[in-house]
Amino acid sequence: MSSIPSLRIRDVNEQPVREDGDYVLYWMIAFRRCHWNFSLERAIEWCSKLKKPLVVFEPLRCGYEWASDRLHRFVLQGMADNRNELTDKQARYYAYVEPEKGAGQGLLEALAEKACLVVTDDYPCFFLPRMVEAAGEQLPVRVEAVDSNGLLPMRAADKVFARAHDFRRYLQKNLASHLTELPKTSPFQGYDLPEAPQIPRSILDRWPEATDALLTGNREHLKHLPIDHDIGPADFNGGAISAGDQLQSFLKERLSHYAEGRNHPDDDASSGLSPYLHFGQISVHEIFACITERENWSPAALGGDTKGSREGWWGMSPESESFLDELITWRELGFNRTWQTDNFHLYSSLPDWAQTTLAEHADDPREYVYSMEEFESAKTHDDLWNAAQRQLVTEGRMHNYLRMLWGKKILEWSPSPEEALETMIHLNNKYAVDGRDPNSYSGIFWVLGRYDRAWGPERAIYGKVRYMSSENTRRKLHLDNYLKKYGSSASR
Numbered sequence: 169m170s171s172i173p174s175l176r177i178r179d180v181n182e183q184p185v186r187e188d189g190d191y192v193l194y195w196m197i198a199f200r201r202c203h204w205n206f207s208l209e210r211a212i213e214w215c216s217k218l219k220k221p222l223v224v225f226e227p228l229r230c231g232y233e234w235a236s237d238r239l240h241r242f243v244l245q246g247m248a249d250n251r252n253e254l255t256d257k258q259a260r261y262y263a264y265v266e267p268e269k270g271a272g273q274g275l276l277e278a279l280a281e282k283a284c285l286v287v288t289d290d291y292p293c294f295f296l297p298r299m300v301e302a303a304g305e306q307l308p309v310r311v312e313a314v315d316s317n318g319l320l321p322m323r324a325a326d327k328v329f330a331r332a333h334d335f336r337r338y339l340q341k342n343l344a345s346h347l348t349e350l351p352k353t354s355p356f357q358g359y360d361l362p363e364a365p366q367i368p369r370s371i372l373d374r375w376p377e378a379t380d381a382l383l384t385g386n387r388e389h390l391k392h393l394p395i396d397h398d399i400g401p402a403d404f405n406g407g408a409i410s411a412g413d414q415l416q417s418f419l420k421e422r423l424s425h426y427a428e429g430r431n432h433p434d435d436d437a438s439s440g441l442s443p444y445l446h447f448g449q450i451s452v453h454e455i456f457a458c459i460t461e462r463e464n465w466s467p468a469a470l471g472g473d474t475k476g477s478r479e480g481w482w483g484m485s486p487e488s489e490s491f492l493d494e495l496i497t498w499r500e501l502g503f504n505r506t507w508q509t510d511n512f513h514l515y516s517s518l519p520d521w522a523q524t525t526l527a528e529h530a531d532d533p534r535e536y537v538y539s540m541e542e543f544e545s546a547k548t549h550d551d552l553w554n555a556a557q558r559q560l561v562t563e564g565r566m567h568n569y570l571r572m573l574w575g576k577k578i579l580e581w582s583p584s585p586e587e588a589l590e591t592m593i594h595l596n597n598k599y600a601v602d603g604r605d606p607n608s609y610s611g612i613f614w615v616l617g618r619y620d621r622a623w624g625p626e627r628a629i630y631g632k633v634r635y636m637s638s639e640n641t642r643r644k645l646h647l648d649n650y651l652k653k654y655g656s657s658a659s660r
Contacts, residue, residue, distance in 0.1 A: 170213055172206050172314065173349050175321035178290055180304035180311035187218060189284035189309070191260075191365045195276065196226040197299070198291035199316045200246045201408050202253040202355075204451035206316035209355040211287040218284050221362040222259040225279055226250060228378075231269035232295060234598045236399035238564055241385030242406030242601055246449045248383035249407035258361035263378040268394055275375045276303060282368070285310040289448070291317065292507035294604045318452050318500040320346055322507045329504055330519065332619050336497045337476035343496075347467055350453050402443070402564030402601050411444035419458060427490040431569040434646035438568060439491065443601035445499070446608075455495060459488050501619065502606030513593065513609055515586050515616075522617025525631030526585040532628040536581045540591055543578065552638045552647070553577050555654035557595075564601040569645065575615030576636040580629050585616060 170177065194211035202208065208224070215222045228243055229235075247263045254261040262279075266272045280286055288300055290313035304311045315322050320343055329335035367377075382389045385406070391397060404410065418439045422429075429437030444450040460466075469483030482489050511517045518526075538548055546554040546561070556570040566574065575592050582588035592612045597603040614620060622632035641647075 170210065172210050172213070172351075173321060173346070175323050176206055176290075176315040177210065178313045178315070178323075180288075180300055180313050181307070183308055183310045185214075185218075185285045185310050186308075187284060189218075189220065190282040191215075191221045191223045191284065192218065193279055193283040193286045194222065194224045195286055195288040195303075196224055196250075198289035198296055199448035199451075200226065200243070200250065201411075201449055201451065202250055202257075203353055203408070204316075204351045204454040205355065205448075206351045207287055207289050207314040209351055210312065210314045212355050212359055212361070214285060214287065215361050216359050219362060220284055221365045223279065223283075223365060223367070224250075224254060224259050224261045225264070225276070226261070227264045227272055227275070228266065229269075229272060230266045230393050230395055234396070234604070236396035236598070237387060237390045238399045238402050238599070238601065240390060240393065240395055241387075241401045242443065243447060244378075244383050244385040245406035245410070246408060246447060247378065248380070248385075249409050249449075251380075251383065253408070257356050258359070258364060259356075260364040260367065262367055263383065264375055265378040265382055265393075267392070272375065275371070277306060278371050278375075279367075280307045280309055283309055285312065287312050287314060289313065290315040290322070291448075292322065292503060293606050293609070316351060316448075316451065317503055319343060319456060319496055320500055322503055325504055326508070328508050329501060330619070331621075332497055332501055333476040335501045335504060336478070336493070337474060339497060339500075340474040340476065340481050344467055344470055347456075350457065351451065353454075399599065403562070404440070404443070404564075404601075406443070406447065406449060406601075408444075408449050411441070411450035414440050414444065415450065415455060415458060419462060423462075423487055423491060426487045430490070430494075431644075432646040433567045433570060433650035434648060439495075440565075442605075442607065443565065446602040446605045452495065452499075456492075459484075459492065463488055498610065499607045502608075502610035506606040506609070512606075512613075515589050518613065518616055518618055521622050522620075522633055525622065525626070525633060526616065529627075529629050529631040530584055534581065534583070534629065537583055538581050540594065543581075543591055544595060548577075548581065550577065550638050551651065551655050552642060554656060555651055558654045560595065560599045564599060566600065567650070570641075571611060572615065573636050573638065573641050575612060576634075577638070579615060579633075589613075589616060 192211050192214045194208055199205045199207050211222060226247055251261050251263055300313055325338060422437045426437045429435035463484045465484055471481040471483055473480060478493050479489050482492060506512050536549060546557040548554055556566050556574045560566045578591050579585060579588040582591060596608055617633045620634055623634045626632055627635050
């Protein structure tokens with residue numbers, strides 16, 4: 169039946185498809201978009217096969233860890249875009265926003281009572297895997313989880329790669345066959361689905377549909393929800409429309425100097441797409457398609473060298489090759505580990521050499537030691553570190569290169585490497601819109617040695633873990649404007 173690669177479809181339970189159900193239910197929890205979405209495409213295919221209408225159910229809980237105005241607003245703005253997009257489509261879109269913790273309990277079960285089956289998103293991080301598995305155990309109909317995370321299906325590689333170089337080499341040998349397996353730009357095109365069904369009044373009375381006003385993410389409406397109101401909105405809007413605008417501005421204004429400028433905060437060459445990727449408001453496939461169109465590229469241009477080199481394999485310009493290495497190699501490396509291991513977020517998941525060397529230096533004297541509160545308030549002696557932390561707190565993002573330095577200094581200024589890890593995870597997941605993501609954990613754990621090798625000379629505190637200093641960073645990077653904006657002298 170399906171044009172979707174079988175590697176991307178996973179049966180969560182062994183329940184049957186109920187062919188006499190009233191509709192197919194797409195439970196949208198990670199790929200919060202209406203285009204380039206294998207999950208939505210799969211649900212539509214089932215509708216066509218069963219001759220049943222489609223219900224798209226997009227909920228937002230309030231009891232998740234680090235719930236705040238910042239994260240809620242970003243998701244709500246995306247829900248507004250989805251509602252507008254599906255208004256004239258052959259689907260019933262149902263947005264539900266929990267008014268209090270636990271209020272949504274029972275809603276999925278109520279919707280599934282009349283469903284033929286439930287299709288949902290196969291995302292391997294945060295609370296979502298546990299939630300999907302629990303639904304599979306509870307629901308009396310089939311639950312399918314569909315992988316629309318990256319260019320490489322997660323389950324294409326059934327080993328955990330310890331280094332980016334090894335994963336890149338795997339991609340160079342195996343990715344080409346997946347590059348033509350793209351989700352549809354317009355998944356409804358070519359289908360004539362039955363008229364969208366009504367949601368039973370008993371469900372809407374108990375679990376009222378989110379209003380258009382709430383989906384604006386206005387703080388006047390957010391203030392009534394039991395979430396952290398001290399973490400204000402990000403410096404940028406959420407939703408598929410904003411994601412598309414961000415992509416186009418990157419392609420037109422910044423990609424041309426990405427290779428040379430992405431490490432320099434003043435050059436502002438980064439894509440800014442990671443928050444939208446994290447919340448599924450844009451697809452890697454769409455980004456890749458735009459890059460290939462810009463390059464006038466086809467798979468025939470792929471290079472023959474499959475030894476893991478960062479450059480040359482794609483047969484594209486240096487700036488596009490550099491960006492694709494970040495977008496595909498480094499981003500999907502995190503997914504490679506996360507779906508296969510349960511301890512990816514724990515200190516015990518570090519390489520043995522890193523745990524050994526950090527343990528050997530755990531009792532080394534520290535010139536500076538800061539508490540969680542001092543880190544959070546940017547009250548260290550280092551103005552560059554403080555500037556990066558201020559950007560994170562105020563804007564919901566941090567420059568990628570400075571994020572590495574930020575983590576290295578937390579390691580250096582914490583009582584132990586275990587406490588450093590706790591601080592990094594908490595601050596990143598609390599303030600960064602792109603936190604709580606496989607890619608986030610890759611970056612945080614890289615600070616402590618994951619995906620890296622032992623370095624010399626051996627240093628105090630770091631041992632053989634790679635060292636970084638603010639002094640060298642200041643010398644290497646263009647930082648004048650950055651420090652004017654986020655430094656201690658800047659007006660907050």
